[in-house]
Amino acid sequence: MLVLTSLGSKALNLDIGIYQGFDVIEINFKVLQGRYVLEADGRIFNAFNKDIVLNITPLRDSVLVQINHRNVGLFKEVALYGRSFVNVFELENKKAGIPLRSYEDDLKIRVTKSKLLIINSIDIERYVAGVVQAESGGSTSNPQFFQVQSVSCRTYALVNVQKHAVDGFHLCDEVHCQYYLGKATLENVIKATLSTSGEVVVDTNDQMINAVFHSNCGGQTVNAQEVWSTSKSYLISQPDSFCHNASKARWEVTLDSAVFVEKLEQYFHYPIHDSLSLDSALHFHQPYRLQYFGAKVPLKLVRKEFGLKSTYFETDIKNGKVRISGKGFGHGIGLCQQGAIEMANRGYTYKSILRYYYPGTHLNLYTSLKYPFIPN
Numbered sequence: 001m002l003v004l005t006s007l008g009s010k011a012l013n014l015d016i017g018i019y020q021g022f023d024v025i026e027i028n029f030k031v032l033q034g035r036y037v038l039e040a041d042g043r044i045f046n047a048f049n050k051d052i053v054l055n056i057t058p059l060r061d062s063v064l065v066q067i068n069h070r071n072v073g074l075f076k077e078v079a080l081y082g083r084s085f086v087n088v089f090e091l092e093n094k095k096a097g098i099p100l101r102s103y104e105d106d107l108k109i110r111v112t113k114s115k116l117l118i119i120n121s122i123d124i125e126r127y128v129a130g131v132v133q134a135e136s137g138g139s140t141s142n143p144q145f146f147q148v149q150s151v152s153c154r155t156y157a158l159v160n161v162q163k164h165a166v167d168g169f170h171l172c173d174e175v176h177c178q179y180y181l182g183k184a185t186l187e188n189v190i191k192a193t194l195s196t197s198g199e200v201v202v203d204t205n206d207q208m209i210n211a212v213f214h215s216n217c218g219g220q221t222v223n224a225q226e227v228w229s230t231s232k233s234y235l236i237s238q239p240d241s242f243c244h245n246a247s248k249a250r251w252e253v254t255l256d257s258a259v260f261v262e263k264l265e266q267y268f269h270y271p272i273h274d275s276l277s278l279d280s281a282l283h284f285h286q287p288y289r290l291q292y293f294g295a296k297v298p299l300k301l302v303r304k305e306f307g308l309k310s311t312y313f314e315t316d317i318k319n320g321k322v323r324i325s326g327k328g329f330g331h332g333i334g335l336c337q338q339g340a341i342e343m344a345n346r347g348y349t350y351k352s353i354l355r356y357y358y359p360g361t362h363l364n365l366y367t368s369l370k371y372p373f374i375p376n
C-alpha cells in the first residue's frame, strides 16, 4: 500500500475548507479506515470505528452531534482526529445532493452564519494527490504529467497558504484556490505525488513561485502583468507549440450582430457610432496575443462579460451574425495543462516541462529552503 506523508521530522498539515461552494446544514461522518477520536470543546469522547455514523447539524451558533438520533452533545467546535497510521472517513451531504466523498486525516467543524464550516486538516502530500486527481485525473494517465501537476499544486498551495486566513483555514476546495474533492484513488496520481514528495518550483533566489496553471493557452501563454498587474520573470508570454491539437485548442461562439454591438456599448461604453471603432470590433484579429480589443477595451474584460473561454479570439461578421473564434481555455498564464500533457506524451521529463512553462526556475525541496513560507 502506498502511503503519502510529508517530508521532514514534523508533519505538515494544511487546513482545507471543504464544500465551500455549498451551504451545508447537515453532514454524516463515517469511518472507512482507522480509528477516530471525537474531541469537542476540550472534552475527549470515545473512539469511533467503522460501524458508527455521526450526524452533525448546526443548532443556532453551535454544532449538534448525534448518533442514532441520540444526542452526543451541543458544542462550539468539534474535531475528529484520526489515530491510526492510515485514517480515512466518508462524508455524506444528502441535503445538498452531493455524492459521497472520502477524505483522509482529520476533520474540524464549527458553525458560521447558521451553516457548518467544515475543515479537512490533512497532510500536504495527501492533499496534493487529491488536488492532482480532481484537477487533471481524467485528462491523461501519463505519470510524467501527474508529476508536473504534483509539483505545481504543492508549490501553489504553500505560496497561497494565507489566502483564506480571514475564514479560519488555509485554502478552499474550489477553483478559487485548487479544486479538491477528497482522497486520491488513482494509483498513477498517488505514485507521482510520492515520487516528487516535497518538491516545489523556486526562482533564482530560491523563493517559491506562484505556480499558476490553466487548461490550454491556445498556442501562446500570457504575461501575468496583463491580467493581474503584477509582473513575474517566470510568468511571461511565450509561444507554445504543444497544445495546438488538444481538445480545448479551439472554440467558437456566434452572436446576433445587433446583440453583440448593443452589449459592447452597454458593458464597455464602446464607441459603436464611430465607424472605424465598430469595424475594428467586428473584424478583430490577433496574429499574436494582444492586450486590448478594438477601441482599447482590455481583453480580460471582454472575456469576462461575454463569458468567453479565453482572451485569444478573433471576430468576423456574416449574414447578420458575429462569429467569435477563439483559441485556448483559461487565463493562459503559467503552465498550460494540455501542452504539458503533450510534452509528457512526447517523452519530456516533468522537470523539463516545468522549466519550459516557468522559465528561469528550478526545483528544490520546501524543507531545504532558506526562507520557506510554511503554515503553523
Ligand SMILES: [Zn+2]
Binding pocket: 163, 164, 171, 172, 173, 174, 175, 176, 177, 178
Ligand atoms: Zn480559495
Ligand SMILES: [Zn+2]
Binding pocket: 216, 217, 218, 219, 220, 240, 242, 243, 336, 338, 339
Ligand atoms: Zn499551450
